[in-house]
Amino acid sequence: MAAAASTSNPQFNLDALIQVNPAVLVISTCVFTLRLEPPCVQKMSRVPPRLRHAVAEVQCTKAGVECMFYDHGRNELLPRSYIGELVDHVRRLSSHASPAASGDLVEGGPDAQPKAESTASGVPQYEHHFAEAGHSYRYLGSESCLLKSPRLHAAYTRPIYQTDEEFDEWQFKNKDSKEKKFELLELYLEIIQPVYPVLDSSLRYLGPDPPTDLTPTETFSLYMIYSIACHVLPNRGKKTSQTQGWNPTGRLAYHQANSIRYRALAALYFAEAMEHLEMATLEPNIDTIRSVLLLAINSLFDPIAGNIGQQIALAGRLAFDLESKRLLQELEPNDAELLRAMHMTIFSLENQIASTLDRPALFPEPDTDLCFDKNRPAEYLCSLYRMQNRFRKGDLVAKENVKKLLPLFDERDELLPAIRINLHMTHLLLNPCWGSAWHVLEAVVSFGGIHVFVTPHWVYRAGTVLIQNMPAIFGGNLIQLYSNALLVLELSSWKWPSSAALSASLVDLMQHMKTKYRPDWSDKLHLGDTRI
Numbered sequence: 001m002a003a004a005a006s007t008s009n010p011q012f013n014l015d016a017l018i019q020v021n022p023a024v025l026v027i028s029t030c031v032f033t034l035r036l037e038p039p040c041v042q043k044m045s046r047v048p049p050r051l052r053h054a055v056a057e058v059q060c061t062k063a064g065v066e067c068m069f070y071d072h073g074r075n076e077l078l079p080r081s082y083i084g085e086l087v088d089h090v091r092r093l094s095s096h097a098s099p100a101a102s103g104d105l106v107e108g109g110p111d112a113q114p115k116a117e118s119t120a121s122g123v124p125q126y127e128h129h130f131a132e133a134g135h136s137y138r139y140l141g142s143e144s145c146l147l148k149s150p151r152l153h154a155a156y157t158r159p160i161y162q163t164d165e166e167f168d169e170w171q172f173k174n175k176d177s178k179e180k181k182f183e184l185l186e187l188y189l190e191i192i193q194p195v196y197p198v199l200d201s202s203l204r205y206l207g208p209d210p211p212t213d214l215t216p217t218e219t220f221s222l223y224m225i226y227s228i229a230c231h232v233l234p235n236r237g238k239k240t241s242q243t244q245g246w247n248p249t250g251r252l253a254y255h256q257a258n259s260i261r262y263r264a265l266a267a268l269y270f271a272e273a274m275e276h277l278e279m280a281t282l283e284p285n286i287d288t289i290r291s292v293l294l295l296a297i298n299s300l301f302d303p304i305a306g307n308i309g310q311q312i313a314l315a316g317r318l319a320f321d322l323e324s325k326r327l328l329q330e331l332e333p334n335d336a337e338l339l340r341a342m343h344m345t346i347f348s349l350e351n352q353i354a355s356t357l358d359r360p361a362l363f364p365e366p367d368t369d370l371c372f373d374k375n376r377p378a379e380y381l382c383s384l385y386r387m388q389n390r391f392r393k394g395d396l397v398a399k400e401n402v403k404k405l406l407p408l409f410d411e412r413d414e415l416l417p418a419i420r421i422n423l424h425m426t427h428l429l430l431n432p433c434w435g436s437a438w439h440v441l442e443a444v445v446s447f448g449g450i451h452v453f454v455t456p457h458w459v460y461r462a463g464t465v466l467i468q469n470m471p472a473i474f475g476g477n478l479i480q481l482y483s484n485a486l487l488v489l490e491l492s493s494w495k496w497p498s499s500a501a502l503s504a505s506l507v508d509l510m511q512h513m514k515t516k517y518r519p520d521w522s523d524k525l526h527l528g529d530t531r532i
Helices: 002-008 014-020 038-046 049-063 081-097 165-175 178-191 216-236 248-274 286-301 308-327 333-357 377-393 396-405 417-430 434-443 455-468 475-495 499-517
Strands: 068-071 076-079 116-118 124-126 128-133 136-141
Touching: 076 081, 165 248, 178 216, 216 248, 216 286, 248 475, 286 308, 286 333, 308 333, 333 377, 377 396, 377 417, 396 417, 417 434, 417 455, 434 455, 434 475, 455 475, 455 499, 475 499
Parallel strands: none
Antiparallel strands: 068 076, 116 124, 128 136
């Protein structure tokens, strides 16, 4: 029977199998992950098996080791790189069997470009595969800039900042200041809560004077709010007059010093919250989902502090469990409404990562219509990610239908900065032309813009699209937008060092395209410290 099946269906669709369930190649849990502390193992057990490959991947990357899995067939431990070798071998066999119908595996490491293969319908299907990036094998799509950037490492390494007495005094003064804490709380409610609505307005600690008898769960949530707001605050400074002259280098130095201070303060609040993590996640209820989602939101700004893939997967599993109670009408009406908002948040967070890495998302869409009402920002943001998800997994007809639903660019600056940036990034994904890139690079430097660790990836993508269309763009506009890209990547490199590699890669691309097109403005344009 096996021989007959092999004869009747010689083409094994490896791409489809991996895309539907990438964990089919990772049968067991990483042995490194099994050495986690008991609470972590308990949470790991709640993660669906098909998601555990992402959990193990980030844990091992953070520890500087390679994932190791026990292969029951071979009765031995095998490294994660072995998975990539298996995929490589299967693709080579497939290409020998039918070269016209098989896609080529990425060869030569992460700087090689994945190729698209054409199906019988003529629709290009881009490969998803395991590739080495960031000293670990990751499951990536062909459009991920972890693959597309030719620079694997930054041209230099940021020095670790040193603390001093003035710095310590500032921390001591602000950490326990009631005024500073309330400022951070208000900032969170103004900036984060509208797009990721995980808080209930009736919570008793959302005031200027929180009660002294807070439960561990309430204390955990409050200190996570402080931590997240510390990452946001440096970008929310007062507007400067457009006529006021300033030294770009000096302004960047001030911004970075302020950012370093608040990131250090965020780490203190985060450590305080972690003291209550176990008690805050004991029961499978709304409070636990809120706690996990606050961890995931914090990881958007500080990915080293937490495993965002694991956090999103755990929140999704808990939400599924509570959803069954909602269908049985076992939840209070207020909890049911919160669960709906959290469903949107989980979907948005997962697709924010999936779109950047160009890989499938697993959490289902909300069962509501798309909404692009600027007065309902959470639904607006979720709708953008729903469109991105449909576009990534759709065929040619589906992609064209998604494009028809896309709202226009926010040229009047009517949306919240976070929504505006994501709207223009969605345009870039659906229609990667220099006009979309223009709007992305304009939005990311607008006042109030909030950057997370995936923002540099989109800035790099926009920058490459812009530079590759060099002949069609006026030199003055090109240097302004190119300068915007380098500025954001420079600021980002202090928080997320890998952004320096993207910046260096963008500079390399600019030099290459100048050599190719030889524009008449070459080496004559400069803006601040940027010269092309």
